[in-house]
Amino acid sequence: MTTVLTRMVARLLMVPTFVVAGAVLVKGYSDVGDGFSAGVVAALGVLLQYLGLGYRDAERLLPMRLAPAWAFAGLGLALAVAFVPAAAGRPLLTHAPGPGAPVTKLGTLELITPVLFDVGVALLVFGAVVGIIRTLAGADDGRAA
Secondary structure, X not given: OOOHHHHXXXXXXXXXXXHHHHHHHHHOOOOOXXXXXXXXXXXXHHHHHHHHHOHHHHHOOHHHHHHHHHHHHHHHHHHHHHHHHHHOOOOOOXXXXXXXXXXXXXXXXXXOXXXXXXXXHHXXXXXXXXXXXXXXXXXXXXXOO
């Protein structure tokens, strides 16, 4: 049973949870942090929605419906970053741009292929964990397959 307070807190914390997940993803290139941790933090925000709003209301939210698509997109992105260099005759997971080459920057974030790989991992982890959360919440609500 949800109360007005739990519903309000769950809705208010959704965006800040995704902001923290984004910060963890970006911080991984200058300090401790990575795509896996970012995906887990974002999925915890989704778990909070299921706990605070209940199954039916949480299912109406956009992130929950698109989670499987995000998981497949993340897997595709991570695999592309890993195997595109091999198609060009270089070793797997070769970074671009190479050592000593100029790097495009977005503020202090360097736009290099490891960033794309971590974004792919974050999307994959987020989608997989949200899928597990949806399955467990649906089982509790009597909707599991």
